[in-house]
Amino acid sequence: MPDRRTLPLGRIALGVAAAALVVFIVLLGVLNPPRKAGVFTDRLGPEQGEQVADYLARARDSLSGTDTADHWALVSFTEPLVPEQIPPNSGGLRIAQVLYQVPVPRVQTPLVAVPVPEGDAAAISSAESAAWLLPRTSPDERATRITALAAARLRSGCACTVGLVLRGPLNGLRNLASQNGIRAVEALPxxxxxxxxxxxxxxxxxxxxxxxxxNDGPVPDQ
Known part of the structure; x- marks a missing residue:
């Protein structure tokens, strides 16, 4: 008569297979750990609420170094520019984005970033693209009027260029930072x-x- 404490061979084999599967899964996780989702913390420009003097000092510090590699950089101006003024205020460096915001007293207008291909002509004509990138629908009547006003002024060639994203070496960025009309140049690593x-x-x-x-001022008709 068989010992009732002895497990049948089929159940033993099933237990061994289950243990082997667990070991395999653990090894698979060790050898091929899951990839962490990318966390992108790089940023160009001041943090919200940052003291302007602190940001200006931080931007200057970002241009220190002796490497000759190209860096992404943000240029901020003392006054908004008309599109034709963009090339002379780029230091001859590659323009990657043109940043537009239509200035209206006590009215918050949207910031629009326009990617541009290489060449001065593309940068100059990017104001029209900025107008097209504005939202077609708005949540309320005031926002609709602001968007319409911004689009009309961008198409008219207003002095609405508030920044550029450039690509260039540190020495070229430092030269640009010393140019009249340039308020800050900040470079990323x-x-x-x-x-x-x-x-x-x-x-x-x-x-x-x-x-x-x-954002409590009247919205002009034009």
Whole structure:
């Protein structure tokens, strides 16, 4: 008579197979750990609420170094530019994005970033593209009027260029930073990846703290 404490061979084999599967899964996880989702913390421009003086010092520090690699960099201006002024204020460096915001007293207008191909003509004509990139629908009547106003002024060639994203070496960026009309040039490390960093320019009317202005003023018809 068989010992009732002895497990049948089939159940033993099933237990061994299950244990082997667990070991295999553990080894698979050790040898091929799951990839962590990318966390992209690079940013060009002041943090919201940052003191402007602190940002200007931080931007200057970002241009120190002796490497000759190209860096992504943000240029912020003392005054908004008309499109024809973009090339003379790029230091001859590759323009990757043109940043537009239509200035209206006590009205918050949208910031529009326009990617541009190489060449001065593309940068100059990018204001029309900025107008097309504005949202076609808005949540309320005031926002609709602001968007329509911004689009009309961009198409008219307004002085609405508030920043540029450039690509160039540190010495070229330092030369640009010393040019009249340039308020700040901030560079990312050379290993920063295109499309994986945020961009918020220092606006000309942000004098003490980098915060949005009031949005309680009347919206002009044009």
């Amino acid at each position: 050379a290993d920063a990846v295109a499309g994986r960093f945020g961009v918020v320019p220092l606006l000309p009317d942000q004098l003490d703290v980098a915060l949005p202005g009031p």
